[in-house]
Amino acid sequence: MDDQTRMMTGLTGLGGLQQADVGDPDAVRKQQSLGQPQQDIGDILQQIMAITDESLDEAQARKHALNCHRMKPALFSVLCEIKEKTVLSIRGVQEEDPPDPQIMRLDNMLLAEGVSGPEKGGGSAAAAAAAAAAGGSPTDSSIEHSDYRAKLAQIRQIYHSELEKYEQACSEFTNHVMNLLREQSRTRPISPKEIERMVAIIHRKFSSIQMQLKQSTCEAVMILRSRFLDARRKRRNFNKQATEVLNEYFYSHLSNPYPSEEAKEELAKKCGITVSQVSNWFGNKRIRYKKNIGKFQEEANLYAVKTAVDAANVSAQASQANSPATPNSGTISSISLDPKHTTTHYQASVPLQTLASPHKHSDRVV
């Protein structure tokens, strides 16, 4: 590597150890017997350089010979020292670790989508995460579309298994490299810092791979999401019975067609739809009714009759013929918009009718 050559030149430069009689294998023995350290060192270095050109067996033998050389420990320590310095300087130069904003964004998104969060956290966790992530995704907390969930779960599973795979591969590889380096450190000067650096490099590489994984997971989620939204736009009409139930409620509460949360839940259950669908329905219904009451006249009469029949069935309280007040009794109405009108009286303060229509109580009175 780069370090190695630098180290070598550094060393030779340091000691001025260039030798004339290089390349002669027999030189070692001659020099050894002569006991000239400088020559020794130069020669040893030369031999080290030459090792790559030798056959494996020869190289092995040479290596062993060098290892047993009496100068070896000293030379080794010098090399280590130099290496330490170079590695340190390299480290100093290229050590910067800014928390990548890109990866942070990906993390946040995955968390918000409930992909990387706690297992099967459910809508609440996802919503909370979304809220925390400030992204403010319009996550409907009551998404019950199992398709979407199933696919999201699938993505999550793939994501996690891949992540695990990478993590495992990373640690395996790191271990491998560390073992290798440790092994080599007996014959080659390797400082702990260098190992550390190597590990850091490996981790960086692997985390970049992980980022790619996160990126593509995000993309998959986005695609799924958009497709899901499209699918939601591909609406299906509610079945007849559901609209009937809804209409019944609407027209029997025409004076105050704002079902409470509980009422919505009940309606949703009865109709086999979600609470937000109930809310949508009432929102649409109110606005459309108000916009063109005439158009709904027939419908209104129809359900008014229905309600009247029901009311008659339930109780013979003729005293309040005016108010069809729901079977579940009046506790709810006080919650909604107009606290003032709790004091019995007529339903004069009706938002719908006040806004739109010349008061036509007649249709409601049956």
Next chain:
DNA sequence: CTGTATGATTTGCG
């Protein structure tokens, strides 16, 4: 294919 009905979404307000 066209017009209407209708569920869902967006926008803006309090």
Next chain:
DNA sequence: CGCAAATCATACAG
């Protein structure tokens, strides 16, 4: 956050 209003995009009837 719940609602009104406007709007979108499809379903459905003719």
